[in-house]
Amino acid sequence: MSFALRPTRSLYAHLTTSNFVQCRTIKKEHTLKSGGWERVIPAFRSVCGEDGVSLGEAVREQHGRDESVHRCRPPDVVVWPRSVEEVSALAKICHHHHLPIIPFGTGTGLEGGVGALKGGVCFSLRNMDRVLDLHQEDFDVSVEPGVTRKGLNSYLRDTGLWFPVDPGADASLCGMAATSASGTNAVRYGTMRENVLNLEVVLADGSIIHTTWLYTSLVTLPGLKQKTSAGYNLTNLFVGSEGTLGVITKTTLRLYGVPEAMVSAVCTFPSVQAAVDSTVQVLQTGVPIARIEFLDDVMIDACNRFNLLSYPVAPTLFLEFHGTEKSLEEQVTVTEEITQANGGSDFSWARDAETRGRLWKARHDAWYAALALRPGCKAYSTDVCVPLSRLPQIIVETKEDLMLNRLTGPIAGHVGDGNFHCIMVMDPNDQDEVIRVHEFTERLARRALALDGTCTGEHGVGLGKRALLREEMGPLAIEVMQGLKTTLDPKNLMNPGKVL
Amino acid sequence: MSFALRPTRSLYAHLTTSNFVQCRTIKKEHTLKSGGWERVIPAFRSVCGEDGVSLGEAVREQHGRDESVHRCRPPDVVVWPRSVEEVSALAKICHHHHLPIIPFGTGTGLEGGVGALKGGVCFSLRNMDRVLDLHQEDFDVSVEPGVTRKGLNSYLRDTGLWFPVDPGADASLCGMAATSASGTNAVRYGTMRENVLNLEVVLADGSIIHTTWLYTSLVTLPGLKQKTSAGYNLTNLFVGSEGTLGVITKTTLRLYGVPEAMVSAVCTFPSVQAAVDSTVQVLQTGVPIARIEFLDDVMIDACNRFNLLSYPVAPTLFLEFHGTEKSLEEQVTVTEEITQANGGSDFSWARDAETRGRLWKARHDAWYAALALRPGCKAYSTDVCVPLSRLPQIIVETKEDLMLNRLTGPIAGHVGDGNFHCIMVMDPNDQDEVIRVHEFTERLARRALALDGTCTGEHGVGLGKRALLREEMGPLAIEVMQGLKTTLDPKNLMNPGKVL
Known part of the structure; x- marks a missing residue:
């Protein structure tokens, strides 16, 4: 297996240090020519009220970034429509004035989807909450x-x-x-x-x-x-x-x-291969498992520290079963047989809602737990997804690649879907490390493509994976996608610069 | 409840008597001007061989109709490509000469999807069978x-x-x-x-x-x-x-x-309402039932005659359960409790593959069984689908409508999906009956739309439901669909005249 460096293209431009710089100076050059906003802002206010429009610097900065490493790209103005009719009226104004529209929900995305690359109007939709x-x-x-x-x-x-x-x-x-x-x-x-x-x-x-x-x-x-x-x-x-x-x-x-019964369990394994093989076998046997999450040793260690837990530091599966009491018994029995045949530990159970809640909170805090490994650092999550049968190979190869390249990238994965994340923790001021992360994420994505996988299982393309999408889909399919985009949005106003 | 006649629009033009006339005279006026085909046919032959191109009348007629009532619209020529490369080469020729392309699989559609409305080239794909x-x-x-x-x-x-x-x-x-x-x-x-x-x-x-x-x-x-x-x-x-x-x-x-265990059962009910209520309750309880098919009394009577069976002539459910032996027990117990509470009969079981096969053959022969009720007649299947909770209401109303209007329309339905078919058997030469079928199918579709349903659950739009699709989706969504079509097929060559 070789990890020969391929020519670094612009694929990972989002990971260059400039992306880590929080915006301090607000973009002066607006989409509208000087004076244009003076007509547009009152029109916005007439639609969604005085309180429904903000030009404030802090507000705009807050709406120019998500939870990812992508740098803040604040919109020119933020509006808070209260109904679909108001969204429509605002969109018509934007359409008339050729202003980009960037929808904003909770800003919890991971691929820079809310950045206002070309300025424009952020539609914050939080007031439509029925x-x-x-x-x-x-x-x-x-x-x-x-x-x-x-x-x-x-x-x-x-x-x-x-x-x-x-x-x-x-x-x-x-x-x-x-x-x-x-x-x-x-x-x-x-x-x-x-x-x-x-x-x-x-x-x-x-x-x-x-x-x-x-x-x-x-x-x-x-x-x-x-x-x-x-x-x-x-x-x-x-x-x-x-x-x-x-x-x-x-x-x-x-x-x-809501299922009649739910139970969660934790099981540790002697190797990554054993944990992932167990996952594949459980699914191939047809157990309708509700959750099967893989955490590697680095990730479980981070979770232990962050959530004051004491799971063994080893490749681990977090499992959850949903069903009737009877069917749960059957599911658990089959799963235990498989994990034990692969050298897995006895299950550590979480039966009541509170214990289950604690277990899944630990899993869902993985991002913050990873960040806490190196205070002051930033994180970027990879998101490849491959067919189930290819999963052991790619995870093992990826672990080796991380070690070889001295990178901190705890792995947490929805392995039941063939989808896993390396949460790359890096010092944005260490240019050498940033470059090694670039190259690693590029190799990982290409490794997934070569195994019939995709560069993004669930985080989307956003800013970060546009070039990889092109590589993944081929030029003709991209042309079709571009045609669809142009049909629906001929002026390229809807969240421009994302996906394609 | 009223079934006031609405103005008959062109919605059901496909059901006018002219549609039942099998094409006897082949369309003379080809898409290409005189002499054009002389250049195109050799080009086709050079792609897929002498045997891969036919202008024969019988062959073209065979490829101009599906299993529905829609009248035969033969293509000008039929081609049999053997690979995607040949399909691509043939399509390029058609594109150059502005010839419509109509893909043909097995011709088992039910909405006239293979008719060559504007002439053109039928791509019969049966030789690509790997x-x-x-x-x-x-x-x-x-x-x-x-x-x-x-x-x-x-x-x-x-x-x-x-x-x-x-x-x-x-x-x-x-x-x-x-x-x-x-x-x-x-x-x-x-x-x-x-x-x-x-x-x-x-x-x-x-x-x-x-x-x-x-x-x-x-x-x-x-x-x-x-x-x-x-x-x-x-x-x-x-x-x-x-x-x-x-x-x-x-x-x-x-x-x-393949599930470890499968078992089928038949259960009869005192009323349509009881059968459909049972279906809704079984699904709401979360039983992962594999099949739950409703047949009304007319349909079961037709099936009995056609397949020499002797099921009681009453509203009936055909059920099938898939799972492990243990989970089957549980599924069946819950389902029996529900059907019995609704006045259903004891289950009549079909356990071995052969008996199950006979049962499902009877269900799948429903179309032919319905046709056999009135020899010499033609059939048209409605295909509405509604949310589960609306199903009892619409089926009961539809049965009343059929009776009021003296129509033969046995009902067979995938009731677990909210989808059911009235197989309208009619004499194509009885103009009055044909009109009553028109009006009935129109009322039924509108009844489904009024209950948050759709005019087609699974047969597609094809020729027969284009106007209803427009009514169902509204002009803006249709405009979007038309935009997508134009983007992908700007010359309108791909199966023109269907869907939109």
Whole structure:
């Protein structure tokens, strides 16, 4: 196996030191010519009120970055619409004046998707926070962009229903739709692609569409159906489009019954290979496992330190089973047989909600735990995903690559989906380290592509993976994507510079 | 409840008597001007051989119709490419000469999708019949368009894997992808949308794309991944596009482990409401039922006659359970409790493969059984789909409507998906009956729309539902769909006149 250095292209330009510099001086040169804003700002205010528009420096900076390493690119102005009609009216103004529109949910993205590369108007959607049209008997609900994952599940608490997709962060559900997010439960419940039933979208020209139907005479009812073969699938065109095709102002989600029983467990392994082989075998046996998360020794050590835990420092699986009491027994028995055959430890159980909560909090804090390994450093998360059978090989090779290149990159992965993250912790002022991280992430992505994988399983393309997307899809498919973008957004106003 | 006649628009023009007239005189006026074909036909022959091109009248007629009531619209010529390269070369010729391209799989569609409305070239894909790249450990396989559902499952027989999506007909799997087909197993395994992982598509200009990635240096490996958020979701744009955006030349499918145990059962009910209520309750309880099919009294009577069976003539559910022996016990117990509480009969069991096969053959023969009720008549199947909670209401209303209007329309439905079919059997020469069928199908579709449903759950839009699609989606969403079509097929050569 060789890790020959390939010519460094502009793929990882986002990782150059300049990206780590927080913006201190605000962009002076606005998209509008001098005086233009004087006409536009009052128009915005007439739509969403005095309080609904801000030019403040701190506010703009806050809306110019997500949780990633990508540097802050503040918009020229932030607006807070309160309804789809206001989003539409604002979009029409932007369309008329050729102003970029950047949708903003909770800013918890990891690929720089909210940066205002060309200036423009940030649409902060947090004031649209209604849960609408809960249909318990049909297992669906609609939410506005201000509703987060945890918010929805609190709302559902007494209904016996829940929404399982869980990327860790308490993200906006519409934002999760825009990024095609997934997380720890995807192995059982699917990603946003499988769980978004309908979207309301404001297009670049301000027009409002529903991606499945909305019967004109029943405006209060969302257009929802169990299945359809009616025309082109617009829903899945907008899921994962990262704000580049329109602003998602409402999403209808599939809900699930809260399982009768849930139990979590932790199991440690003598090697990475043993842990990953166990995962593959559990899934191939058809166990409908709800969560199966891999943490390597470095990651578990970081989690122990950050959350004051004492798991053995070894390759580890965090598992969770959902079902009836009876089916849980069966699932656990089969899984234990497999892990033990691979040299895994006895399961350490987390049965009650509180203990389970502590366990999963540790997993979801992985990002912060990794950062805490080297105070003052920044983190960048890789996000490759490969077919299940290729997973042992790529994880083993990646661990070797990290060691060879003296990099801190604890691994946490949704291994049930073939998706794993190296959380690259680096000193932004150490130019040599930054370059080694570049080269590592590029090698990792190409290693995934060579194994029939993808450069991004769930974080999206955003800023950071545009060149890799091109490499992954080939020029013709990219041309098709560009054609779709141009059709829906001919002026290139919707979150310009992202994805393509 | 009223069934006031609405003004009959052109929605159901496909049901006028002219549609039942089999084409006897072949279209004389070709798309090409006189002499044009003399240059084009040799070009086609140079691509796919002498045997790969036919102008024969019988051959063209055979390729101008599917299994529906839509009248035969033969193409000008039929070609049989043997590879994606040949499809691409033929498409380039068509593109140059502005000739429509109509992809043809097995001709088992139900909405007239293969009719050559504007003449042109039928691409019969049955000679591309390879099963490629079976990855047992990753549960996926790729197939060319000549591979049918049953053909693939025969191929997989000894692998312990199967492909469950089952529309009844032994359709081409690529054709099923093009129509977004589903069928009796969708309640457990999803439709084609959930089970197509990657597509190879020849676009109108002859270029070949893969909807997920294909690593350029590994041309023999299909681009497959478990999940991705890399760019726009092209796969689901082509799934259900009915040949209007490109020719699907390969599809990568998700496979499933053959369940350890399967058992089928039949249960009769005192009323439609009781049968449908049971379905809704079984699903709401979370039983992972594999099939739950409703047949009304008229349908079961027809099935009894056609298949020499003796089920009680009453509203009936055909059920199937998949799982481990243990989980089957649990599923059956819960389901029996529910059906009995709704006044259902004891289950009549089908345990061995042969008995189960007979049961499901009866269900899948419903179309022919319905036709046999009135020899010499033609059939048209409605295809509405509504949210589960609305299902009892719409089925009860629809039964009343059928009776009030003296129509033969046995009902068979994938009720677990909210999808059901009235198989309208009518005498094409009885103008009055044909008009009553028009009006009925229109009322039914609008009834579904008013209940948050769709006019087509699985048969597609094709010819028959273009106006309803417009009504269902609204003008703006249709405009978006039209924009996508124009982007991918600016000359409108791909199966023109369908869907939009």
